[in-house]
Amino acid sequence: MSPANASHNRFGAHAAPITSATYGFGTLAIHAGSEPDAATGAVIPPLSLSTTFKQRAVGDFVYEYSRSDNPNRSNLEAAVAALEHGTHGFAFSSGSATTATVLNTLQQGSHVISVNDVYGGTHRYLNKVAQSLGVTTTFVDLAQIDNLRDAIRENSRLVWIETPTNPTLRLVDIAAVAEIAHEAGLFVVVDNTFLSPYFQTPLDLGADIVVHSATKYINGHSDVVMGVAVTNNDALASKLRFLQNAIGAVPSPFDCYQAQRGIKTLHLRMRQHALNAQRVAEYLEASSFVESVIYPGLKSHPQHELACRQMRGFGGMVSFRILGDTHTADRFLQRTRLFTLAESLGGVESLAELPARMTHAGLAPEERNELGITGNLIRLSVGVEDIEDLIADIAQALDSAVRDNSDEIAI
Numbered sequence: 181m182s183p184a185n186a187s188h189n190r191f192g193a194h195a196a197p198i199t200s201a202t203y204g205f206g207t208l209a210i211h212a213g214s215e216p217d218a219a220t221g222a223v224i225p226p227l228s229l230s231t232t233f234k235q236r237a238v239g240d241f242v243y244e245y246s247r248s249d250n251p252n253r254s255n256l257e258a259a260v261a262a263l264e265h266g267t268h269g270f271a272f273s274s275g276s277a278t279t280a281t282v283l284n285t286l287q288q289g290s291h292v293i294s295v296n297d298v299y300g301g302t303h304r305y306l307n308k309v310a311q312s313l314g315v316t317t318t319f320v321d322l323a324q325i326d327n328l329r330d331a332i333r334e335n336s337r338l339v340w341i342e343t344p345t346n347p348t349l350r351l352v353d354i355a356a357v358a359e360i361a362h363e364a365g366l367f368v369v370v371d372n373t374f375l376s377p378y379f380q381t382p383l384d385l386g387a388d389i390v391v392h393s394a395t396k397y398i399n400g401h402s403d404v405v406m407g408v409a410v411t412n413n414d415a416l417a418s419k420l421r422f423l424q425n426a427i428g429a430v431p432s433p434f435d436c437y438q439a440q441r442g443i444k445t446l447h448l449r450m451r452q453h454a455l456n457a458q459r460v461a462e463y464l465e466a467s468s469f470v471e472s473v474i475y476p477g478l479k480s481h482p483q484h485e486l487a488c489r490q491m492r493g494f495g496g497m498v499s500f501r502i503l504g505d506t507h508t509a510d511r512f513l514q515r516t517r518l519f520t521l522a523e524s525l526g527g528v529e530s531l532a533e534l535p536a537r538m539t540h541a542g543l544a545p546e547e548r549n550e551l552g553i554t555g556n557l558i559r560l561s562v563g564v565e566d567i568e569d570l571i572a573d574i575a576q577a578l579d580s581a582v583r584d585n586s587d588e589i590a591i
């Protein structure tokens with residue numbers, strides 16, 4: 181039992197650790213890993229910045245050295261484990277450090293199968309770093325499940341999926357992938373960043389490890405860079421615990437404290453993100469200034485049925501193609517007042533960006549074409565502001581950006 185879950189807390193109201201077996205999501209978000217402080221009764225566990233801890237006798241300690249473990253990190257790890265319905269949680273200094281650490285569980289000579297429109301940084305790590313460490317990757321379109329069977333080799337060890345994908349919000353059927361992968365003895369890792377555990381819990385669908393860029397929805401306030409991983413598998417957990425300490429890409433206690441504070445409202449934020457995103461998607465779909473809209477909550481999404489089956493909500497990310505070209509898109513992005521032109525996502529504030537020239541500029545043009553990342557494709561991270569204000573902001577920016585198309589043509 182981790183110290184955070186210990187039930188011998190003098191001030192603790194809870195006789196047993198707060199786990200997902202007994203409580204709902206909102207209760208877990210607020211209470212898991214957040215017992216009143218044993219020494220002072222402080223309802224919010226204090227920020228513990230000490231890098232080292234006094235031992236009562238040699239080897240007799242709760243915490244030893246802060247890279248290995250510390251109170252704020254173990255509290256946060258208990259919270260994310262509970263929310264993802266896992267038994268072991270791990271926090272890292274970024275989502276990318278999480279990816280690197282998980283892939284470091286593989287031996288030299290291993291083969292990975294990854295969904296083709298995986299997060300750019302994951303693609304880069306697999307292609308440029310893992311490759312040089314002797315781990316090779318095949319990227320496949322996992323919307324066609326037979327592609328997975330075809331890609332499995334004798335040295336395949338792991339399937340890496342992301343669903344929904346970025347920025348075209350394609351879905352992968354996690355249960356179907358897990359079934360095929362497990363038959364062949366492969367582990368399944370799901371990057372659950374885009375939905376958060378509020379809307380999707382991949383471990384329940386058969387995944388072995390779930391990872392997040394906690395920089396996004398989990399922290400939710402665009403002021404912490406962090407990653408987390410959760411598993412139910414004890415053997416994988418002990419490898420991850422070893423590598424977390426050995427590689428040392430760990431977050432600071434302060435960032436853990438901030439992220440845990442963010443988690444306490446994850447359920448409230450996610451509900452509002454999804455309500456607002458649905459309204460924005462429907463507004464865009466009805467607009468004559470828009471070519472097409474991608475949102476899993478729209479009936480027009482090609483995998484809407486899978487979305488309804490696999491997810492408990494459709495999330496806060498909406499992508500759309502504005503009527504016009506990349507210049508029209510650029511004008512739209514300059515003319516919104518509430519949607520800030522910026523990379524990243526998942527914070528309370530609304531953001532907008534142009535994947536072809538920002539987050540996905542690193543891809544070759546052919547790769548972008550294949551994935552449908554056109555020059556007029558805009559990605560929105562719909563925040564939790566008042567929906568009327570967000571729609572009005574989009575309406576005025578669309579109107580003015582698209583109207584100037586005809587000016588260009590007239591000239």
Ligand SMILES: *Cc1c(COP(=O)(O)O)cnc(C)c1O
Nearest residue numbers: 274275276299371373393395406
């Ligand atoms: C941002 C992101 C990452 C990388 O996380 P960092 O915290 O930026 O290192 C990984 N996966 C997805 C889906 C992301 O959006």
